[in-house]
Amino acid sequence: MALAPLLPAAAVAAGSLKVDAALPYVCALPSGQRPATVRITAAFPERAAVGEEIRPADVTTTVELPPAAVADLVALKAATVRAESRLTVGVAQGEQRAEAVWSGTAQPVAVPAEGPLVLTTTGDVPSLTTDITGELTLTAGKFAVDLAPGTADGTATDPPSLSLSCAPGEDAGDRTRLAAVPVGAEVPTGEPGTPPSTPSAPPPSAPGTGLPRPPLPADRTAPATPGTPGTPATPGTASGTPQGPRAGKQADDGTPEGEEPPATQEPRPDAPPCITEKPTPSSLSAYIVGYSNVRKLNGANLIPLSCIQVEQGLIEFVEKPDAFHIITPAEGGLSYQGRRQTPPFEATFLTFGFVPTTATVVLEQVGPLTMRGDMALTFPVNTALAHVRVPVVLRVLDAEVNGTRLDVGPSCRTKTPLKSHEPEPEKYPGDHLVLVGRGEYEYGKDSKGYLVLDGGPLTGEAFIPAFTGCGVGGEDLDPLLTAAISGPGNHIKQIQSPVCSVGVPEPPAELCTEDGQPRQIPKPER
The missing domain is CATH 2.40.128 (Lipocalin)
Known part of the structure; x- marks a missing residue:
């Protein structure tokens, strides 16, 4: 279940780069850590222009789970199983880094009496755009598959689902690199691939660009910071200003000269813990x-x-x-x-x-x-x-x-x-x-x-x-x-x-606690 494609997934342009990679993974099953094989097939354009949409096509993910997975399902009295998969794909270009999630679904399949369990999922995946030149690489990362087993009479098992998390095996090496797409100079206006000009449209975002956030409402406005409100934030930013090594003198309280010290935040109201384990920039x-x-x-x-x-x-x-x-x-x-x-x-x-x-x-x-x-x-x-x-x-x-x-x-x-x-x-x-x-x-x-x-x-x-x-x-x-x-x-x-x-280096203090939990607590409305 992913974004609707602009073009049918089967429509692969001439000069496409075909990918077919069978990678060793290790999956956490209810019975313990077990080896598995994840095969990824897709097609990419051989090259792209700056600002041109790069859309992976014909994306399929096939996971071969070991006999232990079949035994786990048989123990639940499962006769069929439906799968939904999520493959995390690292996107890199120069110093820019981001992650995309390729989601896929599969029709229910019969649970074999023994042997491995093979599940193939398909789905549309997010497209990529970048406004800088250089090679854009995509690398397979962590993989998750949600299993919805069903009994012979069509009812759900107890529990009704199993979530398996997998990571590339130590012997995967460089094979996790799926594709490298050269991104050249920007296409002249009027040629194919040129984004139409419009005064209200921002430029395409580079890999690693965060989601655009409008200014905060008046009752929770952040202290003024450099940057343009409402523009997409770059990696490590809260408001559109790049964060990284800073030069310049420091004030006595540690604040760079010319900047106001951060505002003191009120304690967060009581709320259930909401700590993200192993956060990513996304x-x-x-x-x-x-x-x-x-x-x-x-x-x-x-x-x-x-x-x-x-x-x-x-x-x-x-x-x-x-x-x-x-x-x-x-x-x-x-x-x-x-x-x-x-x-x-x-x-x-x-x-x-x-x-x-x-x-x-x-x-x-x-x-x-x-x-x-x-x-x-x-x-x-x-x-x-x-x-x-x-x-x-x-x-x-x-x-x-x-x-x-x-x-x-x-x-x-x-x-x-x-x-x-x-x-x-x-x-x-x-x-x-x-x-x-x-x-x-x-x-x-x-x-x-x-x-x-x-x-x-x-x-x-x-x-x-x-x-x-x-x-x-x-x-x-x-x-x-x-x-x-x-x-x-x-x-x-x-x-x-x-x-x-959660995952940016300096999350906004008005939105996140020091340990990376949401600071704002909503109130129910009828």
């Missing part, structure tokens, strides 16, 4: 909190403050009939004590209108969370539309009805993920929540509504599926919970905080 984190209706119970429940951690992809500049658009992709998930879920929370309602019922539940992520911001560069106001997609199941940990504990057992959850209307089902298949944010940004003014980096309100509507696995000792509680809770029309409103750019 790592972002934020908090999200809000309410969800349960239509059948005629009430709303607070979904608690939750940590989101994502890896941003490379920005795309896309020409559309109305304007130039900045596309900002990211992918990741919820994080709570090392798990992809919300913190446990209590939901209290009057079941069937008169029976007081309290349940302890979590929203458990069973696939990657994807974010896709789309800002149209229109003068004078830029308009933004963002979609956040995440597959989650509702798991019930404990319940109490009219003061009496109801033993729901260890496996009580919805049969399938919560489901929203998906405007692009062919690009984003499967059941998942869809939250939508809309915003506006006018240069030099506060942003309004929702922007991926500035946060704001996200809304959506969910269908809650039927429940399964509820009850112990032969007592089947599935019909009771399904009758009381499951159904359509459950409105959701979540508020996201501004993101913390």
Whole structure:
């Protein structure tokens, strides 16, 4: 599940560079560290002009997992398995560095009785642009695959998903280098590959360029810093000013002469930990909190403050009939004590209108969370539309009805993920929540509504599926919970905080704590 391509992936231009690399990896399986083989095929242009889009085509990723992986799935009584993969690709040009994530999906395949498990995923990947000359290299890095096993009767296993993380083996060596694309001088105006001229469109971003951030709203404005507000930030920057070795005299307090000392930050309010392990320059984190209706119970429940951690992809500049658009992709998930879920929370309602019922539940992520911001560069106001997609199941940990504990057992959850209307089902298949944010940004003014980096309100509507696995000792509680809770029309409103750019050398103090956690704590809104 990735960005929609400007051209079909199969359309490879003449003079393309074909890549077919079979690389040794080591994957962390439930049974331990095991060797695996990851084969990557793709096609790149042999060379590109400055500002010209470089789009990998015909991208497939095939992972051959060892027999131990089959044994792990058989132990879960899995008959089929569906895979979603994420390959981190390092992009380098001169001193510039960045990372892109190549995502892919696969149709369910049968779990073999023995032997290796071979999974092939395909998907569209972010394009690349650069405004400087020099060789652009792409290198395969860490690889992750999310497995969604299913039983013979079509239901999910327990747990409903397995996430495997893999790294290149020690013997991979230089073979991880996938391609090197020479980038020459800029194409003269009017020739193919020249970005159309428009007064409102910024130049294409070089590898390593961060996502564009509008100025902060007045109630959380940062201390003045050099740079142009609203422009894309370069590596190691917070506001568009390159960070690196600095020359010049220092003031007595350590501040460079001519600069104001940094403002003292107020302590962050209490919040669950949100520390990103091994952050990259593309790592972002934020908090999200809000309410969800349960239509059948005629009430709303607070979904608690939750940590989101994502890896941003490379920005795309896309020409559309109305304007130039900045596309900002990211992918990741919820994080709570090392798990992809919300913190446990209590939901209290009057079941069937008169029976007081309290349940302890979590929203458990069973696939990657994807974010896709789309800002149209229109003068004078830029308009933004963002979609956040995440597959989650509702798991019930404990319940109490009219003061009496109801033993729901260890496996009580919805049969399938919560489901929203998906405007692009062919690009984003499967059941998942869809939250939508809309915003506006006018240069030099506060942003309004929702922007991926500035946060704001996200809304959506969910269908809650039927429940399964509820009850112990032969007592089947599935019909009771399904009758009381499951159904359509459950409105959701979540508020996201501004993101913390975890991996940059000097993250903005007004957005990040000293240990790299989001400083801004959002408040729920009904």
